[in-house]
Amino acid sequence: MQIKRRDFLKASVAVGGAAVLGGCTLNALTSGKDDQIGKGGTQPGTWIPTACQGCTTWCAAEVFVQNGRAVKVRGNQLSKSVSGQVCPRGHLILQQLYDPDRIKVPMKRTNPQKGRGIDPKFVPISWDEALATAIAHVVLTEGLWSKEFVGDFKDGKNLFQAGQTVDEAAFQEKETHGLVKWWNLELKDRTPEWAEKVTLIPKDQIIRVAKGMGKAAPHVIVWLGPGPVMSPRGAYTSTAIHALNGLLGSVDNEGGTLRDSKVPSAGAPKFDAYVDEIAKAGGKNKKIDQRGTKAFPAMASGKPGSGVVTNNVANAVLANDPYDIKVAIGYWNNFAFSCTGADRWEKAMAKIPFFVHIVTNPSEMTQFADVVLPAAHHATEKLAFLKSKANLYASMPLCLYVHPAASGEKAVGHQGGRDRDLLASGREVKG
Ligand code: SF4
Known part of the structure; x- marks a missing residue:
């Protein structure tokens, strides 16, 4: 074109x-x-x-x-x-x-x-x-x-x-x-x-x-x-x-x-059968965005910790709380550009020893990647129901x-x- x-x-x-x-x-x-x-x-x-x-x-x-x-x-x-x-x-x-x-x-x-x-x-x-x-x-x-x-x-x-x-x-x-x-x-x-x-x-x-x-x-x-x-x-x-x-x-x-x-x-197939034991156990661990803590109750549907606090991940990484993150995977995101306080993200991304970015286009966040993998566009390159x-x-x-x-x-x-x-x-x- x-x-x-x-x-x-x-x-x-x-x-x-x-x-x-x-x-x-x-x-x-x-x-x-x-x-x-x-x-x-x-x-x-x-x-x-x-x-x-x-x-x-x-x-x-x-x-x-x-x-x-x-x-x-x-x-x-x-x-x-x-x-x-x-x-x-x-x-x-x-x-x-x-x-x-x-x-x-x-x-x-x-x-x-x-x-x-x-x-x-x-x-x-x-x-x-x-x-x-x-x-x-x-x-x-x-x-x-x-x-x-x-x-x-x-x-x-x-x-x-x-x-x-x-x-x-x-x-x-x-x-x-x-x-x-x-x-x-x-x-x-x-x-x-x-x-x-x-x-x-x-x-x-x-x-x-x-x-x-x-x-x-x-x-x-x-x-x-x-x-x-x-x-x-x-x-x-x-x-x-x-x-x-x-x-x-x-x-x-x-x-x-x-x-x-x-x-x-209701009749759509469930994906539970494809969740392995590691994923099941991991899903119960504390989340890296500190959701559910007093600082970030993240109430969704009235349940503490059920919401997402994406922009707090940078703070959590920098504070090693709840984890000292060694490996991270980013998918279709560019928080070093799109989040408020993007400089926090740059510091946090620089601190993570190994980062894989899965994206369609290189971005600011990609600059911190150790490995970059191409992503597909959802509407035109993947099968799904929504x-x-x-x-x-x-x-x-x-x-x-x-x-x-x-x-x-x-x-x-x-x-x-x-x-x-x-x-x-x-x-x-x-x-
Ligand atoms: S899903 Fe619908 S509302 Fe959202 S971007 Fe596509 S056309 Fe627009």
């Missing part, structure tokens, strides 16, 4: 936009239009079922394969949970699969000088925060917020005008907290014109989407899956997403954030697409239904 730099930047921005728009610009990311793909187009191909594992929502997805090459991702068309959609992170399966050197955060150049040895002075692009705030700005100035959930001005007159502060006492809030404060501190200046400059998404599109969402409210949702937020500074994206859902009253409404259901996994639930439906997506790079065979899928059937039956699949 040859992508020009400008096209890539546009796609990056589109990802950010879609992260809060619930998937409305997804096709901009992929090669070809839907009506060309799956209906013949220039080359034959096959949609292969899988599950996106960009986050732990594990949405049912499909990958379109032409000549053994994955060219497009979409939600599973039969899924009532995801209604044929995946979030922007799901579409990035292709970039994860093919990029030789993954880019970790969107960045832009601030130094106009170009040339060998000149620092581009890259800075992160804050498209996610920018676009969320701009949509909220339009929703408020157009009077489209959920009066039932958010509340209203005491005299019924909308005082939200661009650039103008509002008296907090003039607004009677219901289920939200601090809306007028948010407007005065942040939203009043976050116009669509401002957001267009930051995100490169046209202001007319932002206004159209905001009005559409306001019209559909409260039966509207800004994508809640961890996908949009499991990234550096994702807490800000998460905050923006939840604030928008609150503003639109989508909380606990059908078509909104309602998702409760049970995954029908649990997922959304929109009152539950499902167990099966990951069937195995990329030839992982299977060691010629491409699956490019011969149509035959390969798909073989994959579904579990035969002839290696790797």
